[in-house]
Amino acid sequence: MATKEEIVNGFIKAIVDGDEAASVMWAKQGIDAKVDAYELVTKHGGDAMSIVNSKYEKKEFFVPEVLCSANALNAAVDVLAPYMKADKASEPATVILGVVEGDIHDIGKNLVKIMLSAAGFRVVDLGKDVPLMQFVDKTKELKADVVGMSALMSTTMPSMKKVIQLLQEAGIRDKVKVIVGGGPVTKEWALSIGADDRPHDASSAVGATKELVAKLKAERGAW
Ligand code: B1M
Numbered sequence: 291m292a293t294k295e296e297i298v299n300g301f302i303k304a305i306v307d308g309d310e311a312a313s314v315m316w317a318k319q320g321i322d323a324k325v326d327a328y329e330l331v332t333k334h335g336g337d338a339m340s341i342v343n344s345k346y347e348k349k350e351f352f353v354p355e356v357l358c359s360a361n362a363l364n365a366a367v368d369v370l371a372p373y374m375k376a377d378k379a380s381e382p383a384t385v386i387l388g389v390v391e392g393d394i395h396d397i398g399k400n401l402v403k404i405m406l407s408a409a410g411f412r413v414v415d416l417g418k419d420v421p422l423m424q425f426v427d428k429t430k431e432l433k434a435d436v437v438g439m440s441a442l443m444s445t446t447m448p449s450m451k452k453v454i455q456l457l458q459e460a461g462i463r464d465k466v467k468v469i470v471g472g473g474p475v476t477k478e479w480a481l482s483i484g485a486d487d488r489p490h491d492a493s494s495a496v497g498a499t500k501e502l503v504a505k506l507k508a509e510r511g512a513w
Contacts, residue, residue, distance in 0.1 A: 292319050298334050301366070305338035306345075308358025310365045317366040327373035332401065332491060335363045339397075363397055367404070376409040376496045383435040383503040386428045388416030390449035395442035398472060401492035402438060409496045411436075422449055426456045429466055433513040435503055438495070441472045450475070451483040458484075465513055467502035469495065 292300070297320050304312035320330045342359045345351040351359075385406055389399050396418040406413045414432060416424055425437055437457070441447045450470045457463040467486045480488035486502055489495040 291323055294323060294325055297323055297325055298330070301330060301334055302338040302341070305335060305359050305362045305366070306341050308355060308362050310358075310362045313362040313366040314369055317369040321370070321373055327370040328375075328405070328493060331363070331367055331370055331374070332493070335366065339363065360397060364400070367397070367400060371404045374404050374408055376405050376493070379410045379496075379500050379503070381500075381503050381507055382410070382412070383499070383506075384412045384414065384432055385436040385438055385499060386414050386416065386425060386432070386434045387438040387440075388420035388425060389418035389440045389442075390446050390453070391419055391421055392449065393441050393443055393446040394418045395472070396440075398442070398492070399440040402440065402471065402489075402495045405492040405496050406438075406499060409500070411499060422453050422456060425453045426460050426462070429457065430460065430462060434466060435506055436467045436469060436499055438469045438471070438499075441470070441475060444474050447472075447474055447479075450480075450485065454484045465510060467499075467506050469498055469502065471495065 297316055301313060301316040301320065304316055339359065342351060342356055346356050387399060387403055389396050403413050403415050414428060416428060429437055439450045439453060441450060454468055457466065469487045469489060470480045470485045471489055475488055477488045487498040489498040
């Protein structure tokens with residue numbers, strides 16, 4: 291059986307090479323060797339995407355290569371998802387989740403979905419490039435408890451602020467908690483636009499959601 295080091299290095303190389311078959315093969319070896327599935331994806335998959343990013347910035351890679359790497363990581367995430375564990379939520383809650391309009395970077399959002407679902411939350415995934423009003427409409431329709439938005443680009447981040455304004459205009463901002471995340475989103479900025487929290491990764495999204503749901507249920511009456 292391969293060592294943890296061999297698995298991690300093979301996994302990173304497979305993603306950088308955009309080799310889906312190899313990333314899935316290393317993910318399966320990771321499961322057999324009991325490598326932590328969440329760590330393999332977020333830490334080592336994240337390291338791989340940082341290498342891809344630096345190659346993109348140096349113009350050694352272009353969008354098609356980046357896309358192949360993203361697909362290789364996503365394929366491994368599919369294999370590893372059932373092995374990612376999170377502490378169970380004590381309160382049930384519905385989370386509306388999506389990547390905001392104009393943005394198709396969905397790997398991070400998919401990880402957030404996996405971890406929130408593993409914790410027992412009902413996650414309604416609106417997908418990527420989500421029209422802003424859809425966050426509001428789904429929240430109303432499902433009487434949701436939390437709205438989670440992801441954005442990876444400085445050009446799409448302002449849409450998060452717009453959704454919060456739309457929730458306010460619809461008169462339901464006080465019925466839900468809002469979490470936002472993604473590479474360029476800082477905690478300071480998140481709070482400045484009226485979000486309730488900015489978990490820095492998928493695992494901390496679980497802790498933040500638990501805390502906010504407990505707070506919400508204490509402050510909010512029935513929908
Ligand atoms: Co693009 N892209 N991309 N890209 N891409 C970035 C984001 C960029 C920083 C690269 C760069 O220029 N250095 C840059 C944005 C620059 C900026 O905004 N200032 C960029 C650009 C410019 C673009 C295009 C415009 C390129 C072009 O076409 N010329 C284009 C835009 C497309 C669009 O969205 N409209 C584009 C396209 C693409 C691909 C399609 C090829 C591909 C995405 C494929 C996919 O997602 N299915 C892609 C990729 C892969 C990247 C990089 C290299 C990697 C992103 C990633 O998947 N990281 C990225 C560079 C980078 O981020 N350094 C880059 C791994 C992932 C696990 O991390 O998503 O950050 P992340 O998620 C983390 C946390 O952020 C957090 O949890 C996760 C970890 O647990 N998190 C949350 C995320 N959402 C959360 C929500 C929460 C809580 C936590 O609560 C709700």
